[in-house]
Amino acid sequence: MLKTHGHLSDDRLIALCLDGADAREAAHCPACQQRYAEFAALLADAHVTAVADADAAFPAERLERQHARILQRLEQDGRPGRVIAFPRHTREGQAWRSRPDTRWMAAAAAAGLVIGLLAGHATQTVPRGAIATVVATDTAPPGFRAVPTAFSEDEFLGQVEMAADSPGGTDLRSLHDLTPRAWEVR
Amino acid sequence: MARTPSRLARPSAGDRLASPPALSKDSQVAAEVKALIVAGEREAARERFAELVGLQQRRASRIAFAYLRDVHDADEAVQDAFLKVFTHITSYREELPFEVWFTRVLVNGCLDLRKARSRRWRWSLPMAPDAEAVACDPPSTDPSPEDRLLSGDRAQEIRAAVQQLPDRQRTVFTLCQMSEQSTTEVSQALGLSEATVRVHLFRAIRKLRCLLER
Numbered sequence: 001m002l003k004t005h006g007h008l009s010d011d012r013l014i015a016l017c018l019d020g021a022d023a024r025e026a027a028h029c030p031a032c033q034q035r036y037a038e039f040a041a042l043l044a045d046a047h048v049t050a051v052a053d054a055d056a057a058f059p060a061e062r063l064e065r066q067h068a069r070i071l072q073r074l075e076q077d078g079r080p081g082r083v084i085a086f087p088r089h090t091r092e093g094q095a096w097r098s099r100p101d102t103r104w105m106a107a108a109a110a111a112g113l114v115i116g117l118l119a120g121h122a123t124q125t126v127p128r129g130a131i132a133t134v135v136a137t138d139t140a141p142p143g144f145r146a147v148p149t150a151f152s153e154d155e156f157l158g159q160v161e162m163a164a165d166s167p168g169g170t171d172l173r174s175l176h177d178l179t180p181r182a183w184e185v186r
Numbered sequence: 187m188a189r190t191p192s193r194l195a196r197p198s199a200g201d202r203l204a205s206p207p208a209l210s211k212d213s214q215v216a217a218e219v220k221a222l223i224v225a226g227e228r229e230a231a232r233e234r235f236a237e238l239v240g241l242q243q244r245r246a247s248r249i250a251f252a253y254l255r256d257v258h259d260a261d262e263a264v265q266d267a268f269l270k271v272f273t274h275i276t277s278y279r280e281e282l283p284f285e286v287w288f289t290r291v292l293v294n295g296c297l298d299l300r301k302a303r304s305r306r307w308r309w310s311l312p313m314a315p316d317a318e319a320v321a322c323d324p325p326s327t328d329p330s331p332e333d334r335l336l337s338g339d340r341a342q343e344i345r346a347a348v349q350q351l352p353d354r355q356r357t358v359f360t361l362c363q364m365s366e367q368s369t370t371e372v373s374q375a376l377g378l379s380e381a382t383v384r385v386h387l388f389r390a391i392r393k394l395r396c397l398l399e400r
Contacts, residue, residue: 014391018362018369042395046348047363049341054248054364057257063243066261070239070268074232077269 008032013039209280212241216284220275235272242268242285245365246292252360253296254303255349263299267292282374289365289375293357347397355390358383 007029008016017039058066163172209217215238222231246267250260270291271278278287348356361372369387373380 011388014388046344049344050252054251057251058247070265071236
């Protein structure tokens, strides 16, 4: 008998409640009897509450439905799986005719290809030189003339000197004075 | 409100030495179903199993609802448990009570469902309470002592306190309270020793008392 300070321990009282042993063991002490009654009431209340909650959640109608559903699933469980036939077409042409949009898509793709080829051919027939001339003519600002680039550095610098000495180059005179001569640098 | 405590009693030494107790009706029916399946009479086995479902259905629903606290989940767990038992009925050992084996299958299914539900809730937003679940609260029109208990705060406190128990303690307490099984049978159903079951059960009751005294 487990006792603490002359009283039965909680475990002993719980065991008395659970095992249905003779409760006279706790009857000698009012305090132990009170605690025993509390444990017994707790267990009884918990049992009643849990059972009532579950029974309210599962009334007879729901249990009947559950029973029927279980039997239905058992019956389905024993059957072999139903094989669904793969859809097949009787004639190949039917599948093509049943989807008219595909014809328009094919026609549009072919037309796009033809237009692309024609456009490419048309651009290649125009001579490249003509295009370059047009571009050069259009982009060159007025007052400038084309300078051939197939001469040496000395010739180029000489032409710059001559241009600076010419009467039309007075505007560049001040800049010319600041610039060292080619022969002075050498 | 008297409780029948003897259902949790441990078998005495005299009982243990005596011949094995006669099989319950459920166990007898389960043995017949197994024999029919082995004989290849599946249709007859299914009809016999329907009787077994009727015998165990109420108890199974109570256990599942106590675990899951959700009507739909409990319904699913009970259905799955019966299907699983029928599928594996050939592995049933007739010398053991069918209730113990079935309870073990059912509890494992409930635990799996609870895990799945916790994973589901992790990624879902809270929703309004289910109208059907709200309707599960027992009516208070009957003035019996049980209904006075259930309609009052006491029942609500008990529900909340049971939910606060650790998983293992709640499992043991629920089984002992709901399945009308002894601690020996609960230990077989859970795969634990009887001493472990009693330790968890005592702790659960002590904790419940502390929670309800606050």
